[in-house]
Amino acid sequence: MTLLTIKGMRVEFPSRRGHVTAVQDLTLEVAPGEILGVVGESGAGKSTIGNAIIGLLEPPGEMTAGEITLKGDRIDTLDDVQKRAVRGSRIGMIFQDPLTSLDPLQTVETQLIDTIRENLGVSQSEASDRAVALLDAVGIPDPAIRIKQYPHQFSGGMRQRVVIALALCGEPELIIADEPTTALDVSVQAQILDLMKGLCRDRNVGMILITHDMGVIAETADRVAVMYRGRVVETGTTEQIINAPTHEYTQSLISAVPPPGRRLARFPLVTYIEDAQERPEGLDLATHWLGQSRDYGAASETLLDIENLHMRFVTRASIFPSKRLFIDAVKDVSLSIKSGEVFGIVGESGSGKSTIARMVTGIYKPTSGSIRFAGQEITGLSRQDAAPMRRQMQMIFQDPFSSLNSRMRVRDIIAEPIHFHGLAASNDEAQKIVGDLLDVVGLGAQAAQKFPHEFSGGQRQRISIARALATRPRFLVCDEPTSALDVSIQAQVLNLLKDLQQELNLTMMFISHDLPVIRQMCDRVGVMRNGQMLEVAETETLFTNPQHEYTKHLLDLMPKFTGFGAQAAE
């Protein structure tokens, strides 16, 4: 017997400019104990399905057609009070970000007990016993002690376990997990996915797993529904979808996932998406920047040389030295990057990889150690002396939304570093450079007149790249440049970076937590954990013959998803 049936669901968001249809013609089924993966890119309507099932669509959104039945009961036509009775006790939900899903001002115990009592109507002491048992079930050590703590005392992965425990409080028959592991590190992600699989099996609970990550789907789901622009384009068993997708969109989506197993010259693009664009062919990059070439000398063999770099942050200040607390974000790291090389740094969050990038670009001042750029020591330089160095190195940040000033036009954003470093004689000249740069990154010169909010995440990241190129740098620091992007957009942006790196002979420091991406992009890789550089090796050597235990561990955790493209090629 099926647990959940959705027939012909349609969700609309009325707006002044007519109705926006977020989901249409949706038909899905979930059996008890089964995990149904719903996969798609941002804007495909995945989260809307979850909200519609549980009856929490953001107004003015509403379900305008179709029906949802849970074990034979219609649940979409219930009134508010009855819907609330369904939430929690029949359907549980897990959200993406464990850091914001818990009430910061109440203990885990209060949140669990109140939820249990509200849903099951049991006594305080029984609820308390159940709460401890639930924490134990989701794998939290010392549950009787930990339950008294507040959410901020748990790590990200532990918090997501608490969230799962809370979702299980009312003993639901169905769980909707909306990107449950997107905010977590790879190793934690694997544990949480295992936990969720085990819980579904043991408790015979059905699950809808909403994600954009094909790797997660491949490891967890029994069946998959692929969504594109509010419609399900294909449904099937996980094996069939991954190995023999029939729909064109599914095929290109799967082939766009960077394969962890081997290195490709270029990332395959999701050609099904209409606005996928490559930059115009035949642009001669040598003539850009108005024919000016870089005005600094030929690159030496080693461009960046870091020795014994150390960064210590004070986490508690005190007048007594013994009471002060520090965190050593980067401990004694040495590395050197050759001219024209792409050097990757990989590690989990908190490993200190971004801190290195920030010290190299001069955002942080290192506690000790030396950074030599093109043979010159840059750690002790004054602002003025550092300016010509800064011009030669530029940074691309992770979040394309917060790294562009939303009050400035694109032309001013890109022209800002040109003016700051005095690289153009006049504003007209600067604007010509801006136009050229926008052509180079594939946006077209007409984009200069617009504001950042008119662009999508991938396009904004292209603007960031154009801005980074504006000062004619020879060294680019890319800090997780594609982590916030969909897989199809990621492929485009990485291809662009790769092309630019080759054509302009750029040297790059490429920071990522994503091993497959690192493998495609980098010549050499350093692996970091807890501020220490554990291993540095040629990329292929690292992936085929890792030396350090931790590297082996990371490679083991890497999603085993090889992808349709890889299968087809074999």
Place this chain on the structure above:
Amino acid sequence: MISFIFKRVFQSVIVMLTVALIAFALFRFVGDPVNNMVGQDTTLEERAELRDRLGLDDSFFVQFGRFAKNAAQGEFGISYQHRRPVSELIAERAPATLELALISAFIATAIGIFMGVYTAIHRTALLSRAMMTISLIGISLPVFLTGILLILLFGVILRWLPTFGRGEVVQLGWWSTGLLTTSGLKALILPAITLALFQMTLIMRLVRAEMLEVLRTDFVKFGRARGLPDRYIHFKTALKNTMVPVITIIGLQLGAVIAFAIVTETVFQWPGMGLLFIQAVREVDIPIMAAYLVMIALIFVVINLIVDILYYVVDPRLRVDRAATGH
């Protein structure tokens, strides 16, 4: 936490010393104290002797030290106008002002929070819109005008409530209270409402804005998704999270209510410290002005300290030693 409180107390002492210095400067630079104290027919010798007796010939620092020491013990000298110790006058008037201020702060907080929560939850309801409109009026009308309008309506036209004074008071030790007699309570209504109105609208708008913010957070959505009733989400989850920033404002406003009761007290001829101060200004009664200045500063400093400690009570993220945080 202890080092934090220690630091705040230290800062408070510096603030108090600065205020004391300003208050002390009043004596030195606003008129000649001897001239203010004696009549016109006092001889020069008598004046010099008085000057010597009062220690006005000592150096600046000695005099300031003496002033600060006396002030710390609550001694501000003798009022020129009333010929009585200032501390006695203030102790006599303080209950009236404190009763008025606390009652109106209570009204403002209780009604303000209630209306803030209501308008945040029922954003489009007719009653919410009415409250928002009224609050706009409350925030734009100056206090003296509200007071006069209330007097006109309830005192002159309807003749329901008295328009000035405190009514009958009952003496409880040194504290005189108007809360135990009908006429005292009746006299309190109009000034308390006048004083509360502005704070109430401020608190209401603040609570509403914060609450709307909190209702959009993930943990509220997650609470709904696991079937918690609206009442629980609104009051146990959302309101508690709303209170963190609201506490600061309420604390500061309580100080403001006490300090700026002057206008209300003048309009309603309320026999409190504000009225005493206004009369002192008119008569250049410097000891009272100095004492009032120091006392109001003390009230602000103490309230601020309490607010800071309240943060720790409300927000567990501050309470726990950061070193113990798991990573």
